[in-house]
Amino acid sequence: MAEISKKGNSLILKLKYKWSNQPLFSTAIALVIIIVAQTLVLGFDYDSIGSWFISWLNNWVNILRNNASIGIIALGMTLVIISGGIDLAVGSTLVATGAVLMMLIDEGPNGILIKLGITGIPAFIVAILLILLMGSVLGSLIGVLITKGKIPPFIATLGAMKIFRSVTQHFMQGYNPTVPREFLVISNLKFGKYMIMPIVYWIILSIILYFISKKTVFGRQVIAVGSNEKSARLSGVKVERVKTLVYTLSGLLVAIASIVQVSRIGSMDFANAGSGSEMDAIAAVVVGGTSMSGGKGQILGTVLGVLIIAVMNNLLNLFGVPPFLREAFKGVIVVAAVLLQKKEKV
Amino acid sequence: MSIELRDIYKSFGSNEVLKGVNLSVEDGEICALIGENGAGKSTLMNILGGVIKKDSGKILIDGKEVDFNRPIEAIENGISFIHQELNLINDLPIYENMFIGREIKNTSGLLNHKEMYLRTKKIFEDMNINLDPKTMVRDLDISYKQIVEITRAMIMNAKTIIMDEPTTSLTEKEIKRVFEMMLNLKKHKVGIIYISHKLNEIKEICDKYYCLRDGYLVSEGLVREVSTDDLAMFMVGHILDIKENRKEVKLGDEILRVENYSKKNTFNDIDFSLYKGEILGFTGLLGDGRSELFQCICGIDKQDYGKLFIEEELCNIDSVVKAINMGIGYLPKNRKENGIIKDMNILENASIVVWPKYSKRGLINFKLHREIFRDQVKSLRIKMIKETDNINNLSGGNQQKVILAKWLATNPKIMILDNPTQGVDVGAKEDIYDIIRNLADKGMGIIVLSSEAQEIVRLCDRAIVMYHGKIQGEVSKDTLNEHDIMKLATGSNIKSEVS
Numbered sequence: 001m002a003e004i005s006k007k008g009n010s011l012i013l014k015l016k017y018k019w020s021n022q023p024l025f026s027t028a029i030a031l032v033i034i035i036v037a038q039t040l041v042l043g044f045d046y047d048s049i050g051s052w053f054i055s056w057l058n059n060w061v062n063i064l065r066n067n068a069s070i071g072i073i074a075l076g077m078t079l080v081i082i083s084g085g086i087d088l089a090v091g092s093t094l095v096a097t098g099a100v101l102m103m104l105i106d107e108g109p110n111g112i113l114i115k116l117g118i119t120g121i122p123a124f125i126v127a128i129l130l131i132l133l134m135g136s137v138l139g140s141l142i143g144v145l146i147t148k149g150k151i152p153p154f155i156a157t158l159g160a161m162k163i164f165r166s167v168t169q170h171f172m173q174g175y176n177p178t179v180p181r182e183f184l185v186i187s188n189l190k191f192g193k194y195m196i197m198p199i200v201y202w203i204i205l206s207i208i209l210y211f212i213s214k215k216t217v218f219g220r221q222v223i224a225v226g227s228n229e230k231s232a233r234l235s236g237v238k239v240e241r242v243k244t245l246v247y248t249l250s251g252l253l254v255a256i257a258s259i260v261q262v263s264r265i266g267s268m269d270f271a272n273a274g275s276g277s278e279m280d281a282i283a284a285v286v287v288g289g290t291s292m293s294g295g296k297g298q299i300l301g302t303v304l305g306v307l308i309i310a311v312m313n314n315l316l317n318l319f320g321v322p323p324f325l326r327e328a329f330k331g332v333i334v335v336a337a338v339l340l341q342k343k344e345k346v
Numbered sequence: 347m348s349i350e351l352r353d354i355y356k357s358f359g360s361n362e363v364l365k366g367v368n369l370s371v372e373d374g375e376i377c378a379l380i381g382e383n384g385a386g387k388s389t390l391m392n393i394l395g396g397v398i399k400k401d402s403g404k405i406l407i408d409g410k411e412v413d414f415n416r417p418i419e420a421i422e423n424g425i426s427f428i429h430q431e432l433n434l435i436n437d438l439p440i441y442e443n444m445f446i447g448r449e450i451k452n453t454s455g456l457l458n459h460k461e462m463y464l465r466t467k468k469i470f471e472d473m474n475i476n477l478d479p480k481t482m483v484r485d486l487d488i489s490y491k492q493i494v495e496i497t498r499a500m501i502m503n504a505k506t507i508i509m510d511e512p513t514t515s516l517t518e519k520e521i522k523r524v525f526e527m528m529l530n531l532k533k534h535k536v537g538i539i540y541i542s543h544k545l546n547e548i549k550e551i552c553d554k555y556y557c558l559r560d561g562y563l564v565s566e567g568l569v570r571e572v573s574t575d576d577l578a579m580f581m582v583g584h585i586l587d588i589k590e591n592r593k594e595v596k597l598g599d600e601i602l603r604v605e606n607y608s609k610k611n612t613f614n615d616i617d618f619s620l621y622k623g624e625i626l627g628f629t630g631l632l633g634d635g636r637s638e639l640f641q642c643i644c645g646i647d648k649q650d651y652g653k654l655f656i657e658e659e660l661c662n663i664d665s666v667v668k669a670i671n672m673g674i675g676y677l678p679k680n681r682k683e684n685g686i687i688k689d690m691n692i693l694e695n696a697s698i699v700v701w702p703k704y705s706k707r708g709l710i711n712f713k714l715h716r717e718i719f720r721d722q723v724k725s726l727r728i729k730m731i732k733e734t735d736n737i738n739n740l741s742g743g744n745q746q747k748v749i750l751a752k753w754l755a756t757n758p759k760i761m762i763l764d765n766p767t768q769g770v771d772v773g774a775k776e777d778i779y780d781i782i783r784n785l786a787d788k789g790m791g792i793i794v795l796s797s798e799a800q801e802i803v804r805l806c807d808r809a810i811v812m813y814h815g816k817i818q819g820e821v822s823k824d825t826l827n828e829h830d831i832m833k834l835a836t837g838s839n840i841k842s843e844v845s
Contacts, residue, residue, distance in 0.1 A: 216708045217701045220690070224698055227689035234646065234678050235687075235698045235752065236670045295689035 023289045023296070026340055027304045034308060038315045059314065061194050065264075067310040068198035069094075071303065072257040074281040074288075075209045076250030078302040081285050082213075083246045084226040084294030085146065085153035090254050090281055092164035093138050094274035098258040099168045101131045102268065106177035124183055131255050138164065139251020143244030161278070172270040179266040186263035198260050205253065210299040222246055227295030283330060284309055287337040309333060347408055347424055347505035348372045349394070349537065354403035356389055361741055363389045365561040366403070371506055371537040376528060378548040378569065379541045381558035382581055382775070387541050390558070391508050394539075395427035396420035426499030427508045432491050434483045441466035441479035444498050469497055473530055488632070489520030493527055506537040513547060516631075518836055525551055543798070545574040559583050592783055595807050595823070598622025600658065601791040602760050604643065607652030612638045613815040616652070620760065620791045625782060627806030628795045630835050635815035636795050637679060640762050644676040645669040656760070670699065675758030677749055679765040679795070685749040686737050693719055693733040696751045703756075715755075722751040727777055743774020750781065761785060764795040779805050799831040813837045 042056060073090050080087045104112050104127040113123040138160070145156040187197050213219040221242045224232040233239045262268060288305030290297025312333055316326045349371045356364040364386045371377045381387050392398045394405065396414030405412050407423055414420045420427070434443050441463045442449075450465075452458040466479040475493060483491065492512050499507050509528075513521045528538060528551060540552055548555060549569060557565040557580040565580040600619050607616040613635035620626050628636045642649040645663040654661050656672055663669050669676065678684035687695055697715035704711045719733060726747045730740055737745060746766065753761065763782070767775045782805060786792050796802055802809045808822040811834035819834040821827070833839075 215710060217705045217710050218708060220694060220698075220701065220710060223689060224687050224694075228683070228687045230684050231687050232698070234666060234676065234684055236666045236702075237698065238667065295687075 023341070024298060024301050024304065027287070027289050027301055027308070027337070030337070030340075031304050031308050031311070034311045034315065038311050038318070041315060041318050057194075061196060061199070063310050063314050064199045064202070065195065067306055068202040069257040069261045069264075070277055070280050070284065071202045071306045072205055072253050072260065073277060074284040074302050074306050075205055075299060076253035077278075077281040078285050078288070078290055078297055078299055079209070079213065079219075079222055079246050080153075080250050081282070081290050081292060082226045082294060082297040083222045083243055084229065085243065085246065086157060086282070086292075087142070087247060087250050088154065088157040088278045089138075089142060089160035089164060090250065091274035091277040092161045092168070093135060093251055093254040094258045094261070094277060095268070095270055096138065096164040096168045097131050097135050097255045098262050098268045098273060099172050099270055100134060101127055101258060101262050102177040102179060103175075104130060105180060105183055107180050108176075108178050110175070111177065120182070124186075128259060131259060132252060135251040135253075135255025135258070136248050137251070139254070140244055140248040142251070143247035146247065147240035147243050165275070169270055179262060184263055184266050187260055188264065198264060201256070201260055205256065206299060206303050213299050218242065218245060223295060225294075280309070280330075283334045286334055289337075289341055305337075308337075347537065349425070349506050350404075350406040350409075351390070351394065352404040352406065354390060354393060354405075355401045356386075356393060356398070357401060359739065363561050364393075364400075367558065367561070367563045369539075369556050369563070369566075371539055373505070373535040373537055374532050375554060376532060376538045376540055376552045378552035378555040379539055379558070380543070380545070380548065380555060380577060380581055385558040385581075386561045387558055388510065391427065391510065391539065391541065394420065394425060395508060396425075397427070421502055421504075424503060424505035425508065426502060426504035426506070428492075428495045428499065428510065428512065430510045430512075432488075432495055434491055434494060436484040437482070439480050439482055440477065440486075440494055443483055443494065444479075444501055448502070465501065466497075469501055473497060473500070473527070475527075487520070489516050489523050492516070492520075492524055496524075496527055496531070500531070500534075500536070504536065506539065507531065508539045508541070510541045511543065512540075513542065513544060521547070545577045548577065549574055557581055592625075592786070592807070595786075596623055598789060601656065603655040603658075605653045605655070607639060607642065607649050607654075609635075609638065609642060609647075609649045611815075613812075616817060618810055618817070620793060622789045622791055623786050624808065625786045625792045625794060625806045627802035627809035628793060628812065629797065629799060629802045629809060629831060630812035630818070631797070633814065634812040634835070636812050637764055639812075640676070640764065640793070640795060643669075644674055644762060646676075670756055670758075673757070673759035675753035675756055675761045677753055677761070677763045677766060679768060681742070681746055681749060681769065686745055688736075688738055690737060691734045692730055692737050692740065692748055695737045696722065696733075696748045697755060699752050700755045718755055719751065722754065726751055726754075726781055741774070743770040743777070746770050746774065746778065747781075750778070754785075758790065760791045760793070762793045762795070765797065766794060767796075767801065799828040799835070802826075802831060803828055811835050 039056065042059065073094070077087055077090065103110070105123060106112070106114065113119070113127060118126060142156055142160050145151050145160075146153050149156070188195050189197050213222070221232065221237050224235070224237055225239050225242050229239055261273070284305035285297070285302050286292065286305070287308050288298070288301030288303070290301060309330060312329060313326060316329055321329070351367065351369040354364050354367045355362075367386065367390055369377075369379070369390070379387050379391070389398065393400045394414075396417040396419050399415065405414070412423055414423070417427070435446065438446075441459075444466045445462050450458045450461045463479050470477055470479065475497065477490065477494075483494065486494065496507065512524055516524065528540075531538060540548070542548055552569045555565075555567065555569050555572070555577065556563060557577065559581065564583065599622055601622050602620040604619075605617055608614050616639055618626075628640070630636055638647065641647040643654060643663070645665045645668050648664065654663060661672055663672060663674070666676075687698070690698070693712070693715060696719045700715070701710050704714050716733065722728070723730070723733075728744050728747045728751070730744060737748065740748065750766075766782070767778055770778065782792055782794065794802070794805055803826050806826065808820065809826060809831060810820050811818050811831055813835060814837070818837065819839065821830050821834070
């Protein structure tokens with residue numbers, strides 16, 4: 001490979017080298033192409049550059065804010081998939097933690113914290129801490145099922161998915177909590193004209209996760225476990241602990257996503273919220289270049305993956321493609337992305 | 347049928363494995379292909395068997411050029427490849443195994459068991475094999491499995507059979523059985539390419555030999571015109587500086603003692619001691635239980651009972667982490683599966699074991715690991731471009747040194763090496779021997795597990811030979827020789843034969 005980079009004076013060779021050696025290169029290029037297309041479609045029939053830019057910016061803030069929650073979930077999913085597993089339970093965990101959160105902070109007569117006499121900011125803090133704990137506990141339970149119970153991740157999380165959602169649905173039947181207006185500030189605080197808090201959370205968490213996966217013992221051990229579990233175990237990596245932690249982290253991130261979601265809209269459809277979001281998260285991770293067989297993947301790639309799917313969706317929307325057909329395009333993107341990625345020889 | 351390979355080249359990445367190799371086999375010829383590990387034998391045969399593609403060169407069958415893209419194409423051209431790890435399905439009877447992938451069906455599309463049975467029976471009769479085709483493969487011993495594979499090749503109308511080290515795990519009696527079979531094939535005008543390290547066997551059964559070294563064909567000719575010593579010299583080459591084994595061994599205190607180690611159906615009543623500065627060899631044939639024994643000693647598996655003492659102190663090692671903390675380093679066999687982590691770079695592979703030890707608040711101290719590794723690159727003579735390159739860019743020998751580096755980073759008192767020179771080229775092999783001797787000179791206690799008696803003789807101060815999970819005998823320094831080791835390994839006793 002060293003020879004190629006020396007010889008690669010011509011642009012094409014250089015591009016070719018990057019294409020095959022930097023996993024994120026093709027993903028980034030795809031994103032740029034889609035963004036350019038989207039910008040073109042938005043059109044230029046505005047009075048001035050200024051008003052065009054404002055509309056462009058508005059569109060972007062919308063895209064990012066709408067996808068912050070799935071973006072946060074996909075971060076945890078990335079680590080899970082790098083570790084060689086999969087987490088189908090994220091959508092149900094989202095709904096379960098969201099439901100409990102709303103029960104806790106409900107302003108109505110059934111609000112749990114109100115009954116206990118806790119209101120206002122302290123109530124929010126207590127509720128958020130409890131929800132973060134709940135997400136982590138649910139995640140670690142899945143982790144324990146997988147490591148101690150030796151159940152394949154697909155099955156364990158499939159089971160958890162069914163259980164969490166059905167239990168939530170059952171208990172939330174006919175119950176309509178009201179989220180206090182003050183709680184909505186968490187996601188709806190405005191900067192100038194823009195509500196960017198969800199985006200801020202997403203960015204901060206992405207940086208933290210990036211840091212974890214690159215610099216920490218845990219983050220690198222996740223790669224080792226996903227790449228070659230046996231070698232990792234023989235090298236003194238506590239494989240069970242690493243795996244359990246990965247699912248715990250995923251659960252924690254889902255809990256954060258549910259806080260963002262609840263505080264953004266103020267309500268949740270317990271039957272449908274988060275359903276399919278496990279697949280959206282997996283799609284983003286895969287489009288971002290993470291290998292389903294484990295060991296290979298990057299947080300940054302997943303962020304790009306979420307963006308690609310989001311912008312594509314936006315583009316289809318602008319084109320006026322009927323909603324039912326949009327899912328098909330999503331499918332095409334996922335498959336195409338994997339087709340384009342460099343594959344290992346069998 | 348005659349097969350000719352002409353000027354075959356093959357490289358993997360920057361690693362040239364075959365550099366213009368020629369080879370030919372005629373009808374009824376048994377042709378030995380020899381060479382050290384990593385010389386390119388398997389690559390060459392994988393090319394002939396359609397498993398991998400050549401870069402350039404020609405394959406001629408009866409003078410006509412052919413090109414194989416898949417194993418099935420080679421099979422259709424009459425070439426059968428019998429791999430070292432046999433490709434039989436244990437849970438099917440012999441006759442079904444015979445037709446795997448090309449089952450005989452009757453008109454309704456169901457399996458025609460009767461026909462398959464009869465055809466198997468017939469070929470067994472033709473070849474003078476006394477086996478019932480209905481026997482389950484599971485119930486056969488290895489030599490018969492070997493024979494079943496060979497007859498399967500016959501049933502597929504193989505005109506040339508490649509056999510990759512067929513006798514490695516066989517006892518002498520079983521080897522005889524396979525040899526008879528080979529002579530029988532010879533009578534049936536089948537050509538055989540026989541890959542082996544056992545030079546005596548080659549002398550006994552082969553007509554021609556081809557010797558590969560570092561990807562070159564260094565010698566070819568008739569076996570009857572050369573001695574085994576000549577063959578050994580061709581294999582190893584002259585350039586190689588083979589260091590004598592250590593003459594002076596200063597043994598220190600006992601560092602490890604194992605008492606009564608037993609695990610059901612695996613090993614039984616194992617007792618031995620290891621001293622500071624000693625290189626102790628463990629050897630035996632397939633199924634001797636030595637790898638399993640040391641997996642228990644290193645905390646990967648659990649023995650049923652038995653005690654282990656490190657420096658006279660009773661230890662209960664129930665996890666790899668515990669073993670590491672007690673000062674035991676374990677280099678497993680099968681580097682690809684158990685050693686390297688293919689998605690990580692060289693430095694990470696060399697430091698993963700000590701990440702937790704030197705981490706601060708969960709952060710990996712890469713700066714320190716880099717310093718440690720740079721010293722190791724020098725002392726272990728690791729050849730590489732950048733430490734951030736992927737581990738796959740290294741040759742087998744250098745990969746093995748990186749894995750060794752990862753264990754030496756833990757400063758072990760006891761180092762256990764399972765097949766340390768597996769898939770390592772000749773030069774790196776000597777390097778690794780040298781490294782092991784140096785470590786022992788510095789007072790580390792070292793145990794080397796190897797299936798090659800030659801390696802044990804060259805490297806170890808003392809050897810324990812296992813047979814079916816038991817210690818069959820011990821050979822020490824002055825009397826350490828391959829002959830005695832082989833005798834013990836096949837279940838005989840040295841002394842009883844002397845008297």
